[in-house]
Amino acid sequence: xxxxxxxxxxxxxxxxxxxxxxxxxxxxxxxxxxxxxxxxxxxxxxxxxxxxxxxxxxxxxxxxxxxxxxxxxxxxxxxxxxxxxxxxxxxxxxxxxxxxxxxxxxxxxxxxxxxxxxxxxxxxxxxxxxxxxxxxxxxxxxxxxxxxxxxxxxxxxxxxxxxxxxxxxxxxxxxxxxxxxxxxxxxxxxxxxxxxxxxxxxxxxxxxxxxxxxxxxxxxxxxxxxxxxxxxxxxxxxxxxxxxxxxxxxxxxxxxxxxxxxxxxxxxxxxxxxxxxxxxxxxxxxxxxxxxxxxxxxxxxxxxxxxxxxxxxxxxxxxxxxxxxxxxxxxxxxxxxxxxxxxxxxxxxxxxxxxxxxxxxxxxxxxxxxxxxxxxxxxxxxxxxxxxxxxxxxxxxxxxxxxxxx
Amino acid sequence: xxxxxxxxxxxxxxxxxxxxxxxxxxxxxxxxxxxxxxxxxxxxxxxxxxxxxxxxxxxxxxxxxxxxxxxxxxxxxxxxxxxxxxxxxxxxxxxxxxxxxxxxxxxxxxxxxxxxxxxxxxxxxxxxxxxxxxxxxxxxxxxxxxxxxxxxxxxxxxxxxxxxxxxxxxxxxxxxxxxxxxxxxxxxxxxxxxxxxxxxxxxxxxxxxxxxxxxxxxxxxxxxxxxxxxxxxxxxxxxxxxxxxxxxxxxxxxxxxxxxxxxxxxxxxxxxxxxxx
Numbered sequence: 079x080x081x082x083x084x085x086x087x088x089x090x091x092x093x094x095x096x097x098x099x100x101x102x103x104x105x106x107x108x109x110x111x112x113x114x115x116x117x118x119x120x121x122x123x124x125x126x127x128x129x130x131x132x133x134x135x136x137x138x139x140x141x142x143x144x145x146x147x148x149x150x151x152x153x154x155x156x157x158x159x160x161x162x163x164x165x166x167x168x169x170x171x172x173x174x175x176x177x178x179x180x181x182x183x184x185x186x187x188x189x190x191x192x193x194x195x196x197x198x199x200x201x202x203x204x205x206x207x208x209x210x211x212x213x214x215x216x217x218x219x220x221x222x223x224x225x226x227x228x229x230x231x232x233x234x235x236x237x238x239x240x241x242x243x244x245x246x247x248x249x250x251x252x253x254x255x256x257x258x259x260x261x262x263x264x265x266x267x268x269x270x271x272x273x274x275x276x277x278x279x280x281x282x283x284x285x286x287x288x289x290x291x292x293x294x295x296x297x298x299x300x301x302x303x304x305x306x307x308x309x310x311x312x313x314x315x316x317x318x319x320x321x322x323x324x325x326x327x328x329x330x331x332x333x334x335x336x337x338x339x340x341x342x343x344x345x346x347x348x349x350x351x352x353x354x355x356x357x358x359x360x361x362x363x364x365x366x367x368x369x370x371x372x373x374x375x376x377x378x379x380x381x382x383x384x385x386x387x388x389x390x391x392x393x394x395x396x397x398x399x400x401x402x403x404x405x406x407x408x409x410x411x412x413x414x415x416x417x418x419x420x421x422x423x424x425x426x427x428x429x430x431x432x433x434x435x436x437x438x439x440x441x442x443x444x445x446x447x448x449x450x451x452x453x454x455x456x457x458x459x460x461x462x463x464x465x466x467x468x469x470x471x472x473x474x475x476x477x478x479x480x481x482x483x484x
Numbered sequence: 485x486x487x488x489x490x491x492x493x494x495x496x497x498x499x500x501x502x503x504x505x506x507x508x509x510x511x512x513x514x515x516x517x518x519x520x521x522x523x524x525x526x527x528x529x530x531x532x533x534x535x536x537x538x539x540x541x542x543x544x545x546x547x548x549x550x551x552x553x554x555x556x557x558x559x560x561x562x563x564x565x566x567x568x569x570x571x572x573x574x575x576x577x578x579x580x581x582x583x584x585x586x587x588x589x590x591x592x593x594x595x596x597x598x599x600x601x602x603x604x605x606x607x608x609x610x611x612x613x614x615x616x617x618x619x620x621x622x623x624x625x626x627x628x629x630x631x632x633x634x635x636x637x638x639x640x641x642x643x644x645x646x647x648x649x650x651x652x653x654x655x656x657x658x659x660x661x662x663x664x665x666x667x668x669x670x671x672x673x674x675x676x677x678x679x680x681x682x683x684x685x686x687x688x689x690x691x692x693x694x695x696x697x698x699x700x701x702x703x704x705x706x707x708x709x710x711x712x713x714x715x716x717x718x719x720x721x722x723x724x725x726x727x728x729x730x731x732x733x734x735x736x737x738x739x740x741x742x743x744x745x746x747x748x749x750x751x752x753x754x755x756x757x758x759x760x761x
Binding site: 095103104105106107108109110111112113251252257258261264265268269270271366367368369370371373376378380381382383384 | 540541542543544545547548551558563564588589590591592593594595615616617618620621638639640641642643644645648652663666667668671672
C-alpha cells in the first residue's frame with residue numbers, strides 16, 4: 079500500500095485507472111475487460127452530453143418525483159436535544175428508495191449503448207425493484223439475481239419484481255445472499271457478452287461502476303446543498319448515512335467532499351455486535367482485499383476467504399464496501415461508525431413514533447447514531463441524514479424481532 | 485527467469501508432433517491426501533501439464549463443477565500453504581511436468597504478492613493464472629513473478645480483439661491460454677472450427693504455444709481441439725468425476741485417472757495421419 083495522501087480536490091477521483099488511492103480498479107476476468115472499457119467510454123460520453131443529462135433530469139423530475147424534500151425533523155431534534163436534524167426524504171421517491179436515481183441513469187445509458195437485456199443483483203430487493211421498474215418503463219427484459227436466503231426473507235419485493243415483469247433467479251451458491259447474487263450476475267454477464275447490460279446497484283464493483291453510480295446518486299447531495307442553504311443560509315455541519323455498498327452515502331457526501339467544515343459520518347451494520355463476528359461492518363471489522371472487481375475493505379479470514387456478512391438489514395448484508403468509502407476512511411475525510419441490529423430496531427421505532435415515518439431498516443442504522451452525532455455537533459449545529467428508503471418492506475422483519483405475529 | 489519446464493515440455497510436444505493434455509484439479513479436492521495421490525498419478529495417466537486450482541470462496545468465473553470443487557476443498561481445510569505443500573510433494577516424484585497454479589486475486593493480496601511469488605517458486609510452481617487480474621492490474625504481480633522466475637500465464641478470450649491481444653500478451657511467457665467460450669468454466673461447449681482461427685491469431689500475437697480450455701468435456705471434443713491447438717485443458721469434467729466418485733463411494737483416484745487416461749489418449753492420437761497442424 080502506498081502512503082496515505084489527503085487530496086486537495088476530491089472530485090478529481092477516481093484516477094484514470096479507476097483508483098481512489100489504493101482502492102478500486104478493475105479486477106475482472108479477461109472476457110469482461112473489453113466490456114468494462116466499452117462501458118467506461120460510453121459513460122464518459124453520456125456524462126458530457128447535455129442531451130443525455132437533460133433526458134435523465136426529465137425522468138428524475140416527472141417519473142421519480144425529484145427533488146425529494148429536505149425536512150426539518152423537529153421532534154427528533156427536540157428528543158436528542160442537540161443539533162438541528164434534517165432528513166433528506168429519499169424514501170419518497172418512486173419505488174421507495176434512492177436506488178431509482180442510479181437505475182434511471184444506467185437504463186438510459188444501456189439503451190444508448192444499444193443493449194437489449196438487463197441483469198442486476200439485489201439484496202433487500204430495493205435495487206431489484208428499482209431495476210425492474212425502469213425495465214418495465216422502457217420495455218427491456220430484466221433478470222434479477224437474488225440470494226435464496228434473501229428471496230425467503232423479502233418475499234413482498236420478489237412478488238413486486240414479478241409484477242413489474244422481471245424474472246427473479248434465486249441463487250443457492252455460496253452463502254446464498256447478496257455477494258453470491260453478485261457472483262452469479264457476473265457469471266451471467268461473462269456468458270452473455272453481446273447484448274447484456276449489468277446494472278449494478280451500489281457504488282461498488284469494478285471501475286467505472288463506483289464512479290458512475292456515485293455520479294447518478296450525487297443528485298441527493300446537490301439537492302441537499304441547495305435546500306439547506308435555502309432553509310438555513312449555510313452549509314450543514316454534518317452529514318449522516320448508512321453504508322452497505324455505500325451508494326446513498328456517497329451520493330450525499332460527494333458534493334461536500336471539498337467542504338472541510340462538513341463532517342461526514344457513514345454508519346455500518348454491526349449486526350449482533352462487532353465483537354461477535356456476526357456483522358457486516360467492512361471498515362470497522364475487515365481489512366483491504368479484492369472482491370467483485372475492486373480493491374476495498376472486506377470481511378475475510380486470515381487466508382483471504384470471504385466471510386459471510388450478518389445484518390438484520392438485507393440491504394447492508396454485504397462483506398464489502400464501495401472503494402471510495404475505503405479511501406475516505408483511510409485519508410480521514412469521513413468517519414465510519416456502526417449500529418447493531420438492536421440499536422437500529424429501536425431507531426426504527428423512534429422515527430415512526432416521533433416523526434410518523436417508517437424508515438427502511440437500512441436507514442435506521444444511520445438514525446441509530448444520531449444521539450451522539452447531534453450531541454457532538456451541538457445546539458447551533460445542522461445535521462442532514464439521508465433517509466434512503468421507506469420501511470414498509472421491513473414490517474414483517476421488525477414484527478418478528480418484536481415478537482409480534484402479524 | 486525460468487520457464488524451463490514449460491518450454492521444454494512444449495518443445496518435446498512439438499517434436500512429437502502432437503498437442504499436449506493439460507489436466508486441471510483443485511488442490512485439496514476432495515481432501516488433501518486423495519488430492520496428493522491424484523496429483524502424483526496425473527503424469528502417468530497422460531497429463532503433459534497440470535493446472536492446480538487454489539480454492540477461493542467466491543470464484544466468479546467458475547461454473548458449478550469448479551465452484552463445488554472449491555467448496556469441497558475449503559470444507560476440508562485447504563489453504564494456500566496447503567496448496568504449496570501439495571506441489572512440493574508432487575515435485576519429490578516428478579521434476580519435469582510443469583505445474584500451473586490457477587486462482588483468484590484476493591488470496592494473493594492477503595498472502596502478499598512478493599511472498600506468494602517466492603513461495604510458489606520454492607514449491608516448484610512454473611506458472612500462475614490469476615483469473616481476476618487483467619493486465620491493467622497486473623504490474624506488481626508481473627514484477628514479483630519475474631523476480632521469482634515464475635511465468636505469468638495470460639487468458640485470451642473470444643472478446644479479445646487484435647488491439648486487446650497485444651495488451652494481454654505483453655508480459656506473458658510459457659504459453660497463452662485461450663478461453664474457448666464466452667462464459668464460465670464447464671458450461672458451454674467449445675467448437676473446434678470456431679476456435680481454430682482464434683488460436684492462430686493468439687499464437688501469432690504472442691509467439692507462444694496456445695492451450696485451449698473452458699468448454700471441453702469429452703475425448704471426442706478434446707481430439708477435435710487437439711488438431712488446432714498446442715494443448716487442450718480439461719477441468720470441470722475431471723472435478724465432476726471426483727464429485728461422482730465421492731457420491732458413489734468409489735475409488736476417487738482411480739476414477740479420475742481413468743478419465744484423464746481416456747482424454748489424454750484422445751489428445752495424443754488426434755493428429756495421427758495428419759500432416760500439418
